[in-house]
Amino acid sequence: MQRTELDQYLGSLLEVGRFKDYGPNGLQVEGRTEVRRIVCGVTASLRLIDAAIEAGADTLLVHHGLFWRGQDGRVTGWMKQRLQHLLAAEINLFAYHLPLDAHPEFGNNAQLGARFGWQADGRFGDQDLGFVGPLTEQSLADLQQQLQLVLGREPTVAAGDGRPLRRVAWCTGGAQGHFEAAIAAGADVYVTGEISEPQAHLAAETGVAFVAAGHHATERYGIKALGEHLAARFGLEQQFIDLPNPA
Incomplete structure (x- = not known):
């Protein structure tokens, strides 16, 4: 083309x-x-x-x-x-x-959620970038283990108050600034790529857990899905190259 x-x-x-x-x-x-x-x-x-x-x-x-x-x-x-x-x-x-973060099918948030069976029933945050939805009740330790297994990276966790996790909010990459909006959206746990110093205090004071699973690690899947879509629709050759990144 x-x-x-x-x-x-x-x-x-x-x-x-x-x-x-x-x-x-x-x-x-x-x-x-x-x-x-x-x-x-x-x-x-x-x-x-x-x-x-x-x-x-x-x-x-x-x-x-x-x-x-x-x-x-x-x-x-x-x-x-x-x-x-x-x-x-x-x-x-x-x-x-941001257009790739937000897309409901090929976006980073949609693709990350699909890997964990998270189905969004709402949006939150600046420009409605964040996704929020129900979570099959599990412990924070179980969620942490699942994230590490799928993403291949040990997440950083601010534990909150230890409540059962029934609703999850997520926004890939450097979206730690959306934590307050995720709390307001009713999340029990917020999953993103990075954590900054204020989020640890907010987790302790609100009881909502915060999980930083890696900026690169959470944003590998949208661009891969988009490339595969282009290949299927237009008959193009396509290759996804994932270069390791500690962030």
């Missing part, structure tokens, strides 16, 4: 226009006109760009792109290297941040 067709399709599918984001969504670096082989990954790091080149990709599809609000703006150092490799190989770079 043509690059412009892919850009238009993803913009419509992910409803890019309705989000106020921290950077541009859609085509960030222009490469070849025709799209045949897509490599998907979480972040447009130099390692992923080089892996896409090695895989013979003409298009790289990521959740975390190159350009963010508040950046210096100069093309030097690491930014020069990433852009230089993309441009030399004529690889298109598409990035979708």
